[in-house]
Amino acid sequence: AQKVTQAQTEISVVEKEDVTLDCVYETRDTTYYLFWYKQPPSGELVFLIRRNSFDEQNEISGRYSWNFQKSTSSFNFTITASQVVDSAVYFCALSEEGSGTYKYIFGTGTRLKVLA
């Protein structure tokens, strides 16, 4: 069965530190999609990235980077030189093409606190 695990419930870092948020997934599909969303205190979910199962290339966007490793079923998210505005809950999600419904399975989220 499909599952997304975010083992880190809460992380606190001091501003300018690097931080990595872990995401481990389970799926039987060969074609699937992984996502990261940010939910700031305002509550709105902000799309950050989508990664296809057949594309293991890592991606960097400014201070954000993502490391996708199929061998360990992980899709980790690193914030470099963290800032107070990065404080939010971050969700990892999985969607399986085989489901035909585009449903997301969300992890439980990691609350990141960046201290000034």
Next chain:
Amino acid sequence: SAVISQKPSRDICQRGTSLTIQCQVDSQVTMMFWYRQQPGQSLTLIATANQGSEATYESGFVIDKFPISRPNLTFSTLTVSNMSPEDSSIYLCSVEVAEAYEQYFGPGTRLTVT
């Protein structure tokens, strides 16, 4: 991407009443989803709403409690019926961007039931 609005943004309701939440998208989309996020929790999918067909509900959610309408490709409503304090949550709608497998979320409706 898509711009999604929800009404109301928040409400406080009495036990036993019903609330209808509206979700409006700025472009035509095939698939819309309704989620519930209980305080401090992750998102749980309530149902998938496709235009022109009955909504598909996830395990633990029933149409009598959460009736959904999807009259066209840009609009949907979710009703939370016969509310109890356990229904206090954030309710979010999302849309799937065609061929991108990406979902974009509305700002959410924060519901408190007293």
